[in-house]
Amino acid sequence: MTFRKAIGKLHLWLGLASGLIVLIVSLSGAVFVFQDDIRDLTQPWRKVEVQARPMLLPSVLQATATKAQPGFTASWTTYNGPDRSTAVYLSKGEEVYYAFLNPYTGQLLKVQNLKTDFFTIVQYLHMYLLLPPAIGKWVVDIAVITFVIMLVSGLVLWWPRNKAARKQRFSVKWEASPKRRTYDLHNVLGFYASALALVIALSGLCISYEWLMNGISTAVNGGRSIAPENAEPKADTLLTARPARPVVDVAYAYLRQQSPQAEMLLIGPVGKAAEPVWCTAYGQALHYYHRDEYRFHPRTGQVLLNQPHASKSPGKKLSDMNYDLHTGLILGFGGKVIAFMVSLISASLPVTGFLVWRGRHKHRKPHQRPALATA
Structure with a gap:
């Protein structure tokens, strides 16, 4: 068997074994790419009118959220931008909700059950x-x-x-037979989408496997590991002194001072004495690449980590960029369109590949045995 035939056999059997899963993952990924855009069109509680006054402190918004859902615990709070509602993550056992509030007035706009949310279901289907x-x-x-x-x-x-x-590898012969068109669609579209499909697939694996992302980032750093940059500070649980106001409010004020240009702030979790309060300031709302990272002592409010985006190594910045690469966000709306198209092509490849394989075997005539001689 030649090398090319061996590769063909490998390609065929791997495709038949994984095709259905690749189809589902690619289609769900294509839908999820535009989740924020579709949510903005269908969920009016995500937007608020910008007001000429400061936003309310996270402790105030959390208190309103937990009052609306008695028995639930508020953990993460996300300020999504000046014209967007603030989201407070609420949980009780297996139940999880988002409470959306006007950050200027504290008005409760919506309590959303994440387990029945369409895009949360799509995300779990994808993952x-x-x-x-x-x-x-x-x-x-x-x-x-x-x-x-x-x-x-x-x-x-x-x-x-x-x-x-x-000459035949770069275009589809639309005037050819259906069988030939299917073959061309599989080969030509697969070729054009292959580079970007590899980026999307590998970035997805980097989300699943931290060691893979760290290895790629270390290579980008010329062999210098990003492990020290990823190291999480430890909270000294023996410290008991408490600030005059809630730690989340101390963290919020610090983020506003240190990252004044940030549009989106993530603060949490709260209520865990042994874990630092984990805070991130994102340069642009609903984008996750350019971010300053902070950690605070859960009892004293002491700053345990101050890691601005500018101080990070190229490998660490690549690691921060990974989600935006996976979804196309790194190039804005145009990048999401590209990611959507590449995902659709990726979903089509198992289908066209199966049709090519089936077409080759469907019309194959069985061997005819020679007639037995008769006396």
Whole structure:
């Protein structure tokens, strides 16, 4: 068996084994790319009128949120921008909600059950196939790793053997037979989308596997590990002195002072004495790359970490960029359109590949046995 035939066999059987999962993950990813845009169009409580006064402190907004959902605990609070409502994450056992409030007035705008939210379901479909996370994660990750191997093997099979074949590798012959069109769609679209599909697939794996992201970031740093930059500070639980106001309010004031240009602030969790209060200031609302990171002692409010974006190494900045790369956010709305199209093409590849394989076997005539001689 030649090398090319061996690659073809590998490509075929890996495709048949993982095709359905790749289809589901790609389609759900294509839908999720525009989640914020669709939410803004269908969920009016996400937007508020900008007012010429300071936003309310997180402790005030958390108190309003927990009053609306008795028995629930407020943990994370997200200030989503000057023209957007603030979201308080509420939980009680397996129940999880988002309370959306006007950050200027404290008015409760909406309490949303995340378990019945459409895009939360799409996200869990994308990440876990709606299976228990411990199982679904492995199933999806194995399928994505298989998809990466198939992209590489597909490029090997696509590579033209001669000049005549080269002319046929870059365009679809629409006037040809349906069988040939399907073959061209699989090869041509797969080629054009392969580089970006690899970026999306690998960035998704980096979300699942921190060691992979750290390895790539270390390589970008020329061998210098980003582990020290990722190290989480420890909170000294023996310290008992408390500030005159809630720690989340101390953290909020510090973020506003240190990162005055940040549009989006994430503060939490609260109520865990052994864990620092974890805070991030994002340069642009609903974008996650450019961010300043802070940690505070959960009892005293002491600053445990001050890590502005400008001080980070190139590898750490790449790590911060990973989610925006995965979703296309790094290039704004145009990048999301590209990610959407690449995801649709990725979803089409298992379908066209199966149709090509089925077409080759459907019309294959069975061997006819020679007639037995008769006396």
